[in-house]
Amino acid sequence: MRLERNFVNGRFIDPATDELITVYNPATEAAxxxxxxxxxxxxxxxxxxxxxxxxxWRKLPSAERGAWLHKLADALTECAPTIGAALAAESxxxxxxxxxxxxxxxxxxxxxxxxxxRIEGEVIPSDTPDENLVLHREPIGVVAALIPFNYPVYxxxxxIAPALIAGNTVVVRPSNNTPTSAFEIAKxxxxxxxxxxxxxILAMSHATAEAVCTHPAVxxxxxTGSVAAGRKVLDYCKTNIAKPSLELGGKTPAIIExxxxxxxxxxxxxxxxxxxxxxxxxxxxxxxxxxxxxxxFVALLKTHMQNVRFGDRSEDPTLMGPLVNDASRRGxxxxxxxxxxxxxxxxxxxxxxxxxxxxxxxxxxxxxxxDMEIVQEETFGPIMPVIRYSxxxxxxxxxxxxxxxxxxxLYTEHYRSAMKVANDxxxxxxxxxxxxxxxxxGFHAGWKRSGLGGDDGKHGxxxxxxxxxxxxxx
Numbered sequence: 001m002r003l004e005r006n007f008v009n010g011r012f013i014d015p016a017t018d019e020l021i022t023v024y025n026p027a028t029e030a031a032x033x034x035x036x037x038x039x040x041x042x043x044x045x046x047x048x049x050x051x052x053x054x055x056x057w058r059k060l061p062s063a064e065r066g067a068w069l070h071k072l073a074d075a076l077t078e079c080a081p082t083i084g085a086a087l088a089a090e091s092x093x094x095x096x097x098x099x100x101x102x103x104x105x106x107x108x109x110x111x112x113x114x115x116x117x118r119i120e121g122e123v124i125p126s127d128t129p130d131e132n133l134v135l136h137r138e139p140i141g142v143v144a145a146l147i148p149f150n151y152p153v154y155x156x157x158x159x160i161a162p163a164l165i166a167g168n169t170v171v172v173r174p175s176n177n178t179p180t181s182a183f184e185i186a187k188x189x190x191x192x193x194x195x196x197x198x199x200x201i202l203a204m205s206h207a208t209a210e211a212v213c214t215h216p217a218v219x220x221x222x223x224t225g226s227v228a229a230g231r232k233v234l235d236y237c238k239t240n241i242a243k244p245s246l247e248l249g250g251k252t253p254a255i256i257e258x259x260x261x262x263x264x265x266x267x268x269x270x271x272x273x274x275x276x277x278x279x280x281x282x283x284x285x286x287x288x289x290x291x292x293x294x295x296x297f298v299a300l301l302k303t304h305m306q307n308v309r310f311g312d313r314s315e316d317p318t319l320m321g322p323l324v325n326d327a328s329r330r331g332x333x334x335x336x337x338x339x340x341x342x343x344x345x346x347x348x349x350x351x352x353x354x355x356x357x358x359x360x361x362x363x364x365x366x367x368x369x370x371d372m373e374i375v376q377e378e379t380f381g382p383i384m385p386v387i388r389y390s391x392x393x394x395x396x397x398x399x400x401x402x403x404x405x406x407x408x409x410l411y412t413e414h415y416r417s418a419m420k421v422a423n424d425x426x427x428x429x430x431x432x433x434x435x436x437x438x439x440x441x442g443f444h445a446g447w448k449r450s451g452l453g454g455d456d457g458k459h460g461x462x463x464x465x466x467x468x469x470x471x472x473x474x
Contacts, residue, residue, distance in 0.1 A: 010196025053197025066116025
């Protein structure tokens with residue numbers, strides 16, 4: 001069984017302890033490798049190395065940092081088949097999807113490399129005639145990046161590429177469910193010959209992660225994860241008043257107006273809900289359907305869901321893959337059972353399959369109410385509850401009556417409806433006549449409990465900077 005070692009200060013280090021983290025293929029439940037769990041001393045050494053490297057990295061002209069990122073993007077693209085193979089084995093994704101994720105990681109790295117000459121400050125008018133006010137954009141220092149299991153390759157580069165171009169260095173903790181692909185990325189970092197200490201990647205326990213996040217040299221913690229994980233990060237940030245950047249839970253509402261292209265909407269919603277078994281922060285989590293088309297639309301959803309088969313995507317990439325682990329599967333199934341007990345109608349799915357693998361069928365629930373747990377809590381699985389509404393105002397009220405505000409969806413052909421929802425939806429994103437896709441030149445940021453700060457685009461890059469005002473008297 002392959003053993004992956006932690007990457008610190010430009011090299012793969014020999015383990016200091018016997019702690020090993022075993023990685024499983026969620027489609028087969030077979031062990032596919034082990035990674036060395038970092039000791040507290042190794043984690044602290046990684047932060048120390050990053051802090052030392054940052055002193056030189058921040059002094060490089062931004063164009064030179066951009067050139068390093070272009071080299072890294074080249075290495076990621078070249079290594080995409082190897083990164084993809086590791087990701088497919090640890091996540092249950094198809095080899096094609098996993099390889100494409102590695103290619104996209106190279107693309108977002110190249111995108112942020114091109115910010116090199118575009119990180120700008122400001123000249124601000126002074127109230128005093130013989131004085132200039134100049135606002136500089138500066139790096140924060142060492143960034144701790146906590147990576148989720150669902151899109152671990154893309155998300156890793158989504159965070160560290162803007163951190164690096166802004167002049168920071170990083171210490172990365174990948175998910176213990178999907179760490180092997182992160183070490184393939186570390187090999188790409190080594191291949192690109194980035195200066196030692198600029199990127200450090202370590203697998204670790206929660207206790208060791210706390211030692212990283214509360215290290216005095218860490219100036220920012222960026223996380224994609226659950227609300228509970230976000231609260232823990234905020235606790236870590238309090239130690240040294242580190243800056244948080246949190247992309248947390250989502251419960252994407254989709255509003256289906258009576259003039260929508262129902263066939264297209266149903267097809268796209270089901271595709272969103274069944275991609276990676278619904279394990280996306282922006283996957284459709286609740287569907288509000290106008291009463292005049294409700295029954296027809298539920299029938300379309302049911303047909304499309306029943307056409308989705310699940311299984312091992314290494315054998316058939318057209319299948320829907322597994323959930324991350326059995327605890328996730330059983331938790332989702334319990335939510336479905338409670339929804340049915342509370343009055344929801346099970347249209348399709350809703351059972352625990354036999355055999356190996358953490359699979360769960362596409363599940364459609366009609367006759368749901370706004371106060372149900374299945375509507376209020378994130379499922380992070382292939383579950384779709386449907387609620388009927390009578391007016392757009394009512395649908396908007398339902399969509400906004402929620403703890404989360406990450407993404408939202410509207411299907412309509414009427415521009416007045418689109419403008420109304422665009423102005424009144426309480427979410428960081430609205431997708432009209434399509435499902436979410438997080439364009440990396442946009443800004444992916446949540447409202448309410450969906451997070452603080454955000455990723456992507458100019459504004460995502462600027463998250464990794466702080467300002468200095470220089471008041472110049474002359």
